[in-house]
Amino acid sequence: MFVPVIMAGGSGTRLWPLSRQLYPKQYLPLTGEMSMLQETVLRLEGLSCAPPVLVCNEEHRFLAAEQMRRINLENIPVLLEPQGRNTAPAIALAALYAMQGGQDPILFVLAADHHIQDMHSFHDSINKALVLAEMDRLVTFGIVPSSPETGYGYIQKGEALAQIGYNVKRFVEKPDLETAGSYLESGDYFWNSGMFMFRAGRYLEELERFQPGMLDLCRQAMDRAVFDMDFIRVDKKSFLACPEDSIDYAVMEKTSDAALVPMNAHWCDVGSWNALWEISPRDENGNACRGDVLTRDSRNSLILAEDRLVAILGIENLVVVETRDAVLVADRNKTQDIKSIVQEIKKRGRSEHVTHREVFRPWGSYDSIDVGGRYQVKRITVKPGAKLSTQM
Known part of the structure; x- marks a missing residue:
């Protein structure tokens, strides 16, 4: 048995305008009918694991809980970060939570925004990593590279470990x-997947060795945590004082017990619109389309229509994304620069980077149909059996 720890934080900038600050990509159905978070959880079916622990931003708590409810996973713990402090402190919170009651389970840390196609290879790598984690190794998963990718970090393998994996060089x-x-x-390098497996106590031992101040503040944050139904609100003051650092820098690059297990599961970090185009089904002209889309004499483009007909004519290598309140048209090879558009929106004091026109709440959702200087018109949808607070 192991405990999946799903990292579901994020700022929602790289896939704007579909993703927003209050609705980042892990909560979007980018590669199928389910959101990326839901697909991440369902990907664990068939493995001998406990229910997952979610770690997410406090402002995304209702989204996370609702999406878990829709796949019949209610009452699972959701650790709420008042503000993201990178992966090392977030994983420390999950490890401290998992060890409550005197237990020391193996944790499988994975991101909520990865796309994996080969479930058999995915599960096989996890089962191999379990063997090394039970030997108190801190395991990272290295993706077998298929191209000279410049957008990922790499891990160089060292000596072989019992035909299961390798020491990390x-x-x-x-x-x-x-x-x-x-x-x-060379064949000696793997893409850094950002997935890890280790005993909770073993990770905390290494964190105390290399980042004792970080661990002390995480302990304070958990000791003073408030339990609100399934939500665990860590102490804000303690957590915000915590150094911001990744697990790679804080622990994995320093420990002598790091191990690597290769994974060849057609993995993709959906970090740009171009990456989404690469993994999406395409027509005979290389176009990946979703929604009400009409194409003529166009090639190798990604077109997403959310709310109306989008027609394209005579274009090539473009990304066209239509939402209810914003439209993006971009060169497919320049979509890594979307952040600059989001920064300009912020600079102008606009709100399209924060949320969509439709906003979700525990009781349902509302769509801001029209907004003026002294009025706002909303279409409100209330779930069966739910209710709103009284408004005036």
Whole structure:
């Protein structure tokens, strides 16, 4: 048995305008009918694991809980971060929570915004990692690279470990294209997936060794936590004083017990519109379309229509994304720069980077149909049996 810890934080900038600050990509159905968070949870079916622990931003708590309810996973613990402090403190919170009651379970840490196609290979890598985690190794999963990718960090393998994995020789930052090509040719390097497996207590031991101040503040945050139904609100003051650092920098690059298990499961970090185009089904002209879309004489483009007909004519290598309140048209090879658009929206004091026209609440949702200087018109949808507070 192991406990999945699903990291579901995020700022919602890289896939704007579909993702927003209050509705980041892990809560969107980007690769199917389910959201990426729901797909992440369902991907664990068939494995010997406990119900997951979610770690998310406080402002996303209702989204996370509602999406879990829709896949019949209610009453699972949701650790709420008052503000993101990167992965090392977030995982520390989950480890401290998992060890309450004197237990020391193995944790499988995974992100809520990854796309994986080969479930058999995914499960096989997890079962191999379990063997090493039971030997008190801190395991990271290395994706077998298929191209000289410059957008991922890399891990170099060391000596083999019982035909299961390898010792970690070193972690490498995102390389340039020439260096990435040499990594691919050597066969010694893997993409850094951001997934990990280890005993909760073993991770905390290493964190105390390399980042004792961080662990002390995380302990304070959990000791002073408030339990609100399934939500666990950690102490804001303690957690915000915590250093912001990734698990790679804080622990994995420093420990002598890091191990690597290869994973060849057609993995993708859906970090840009171009990445989504690459993993989406495409027509004979290379176009990936969703929604009410009409194409003529156009090739190799991604077109998403959310609320109305989108017709394209004579275009190539573009991304066109239509939502109720914003439209993006971008060169498919420049979508890594979407953050600059979001920053300009913030600079102008607009709100399209924060939320969609439709906003979800525990009782249902509302759609802001029209907004003026002294009025707002909403279409309100209330779930059966739910109710709103009185408004005036």
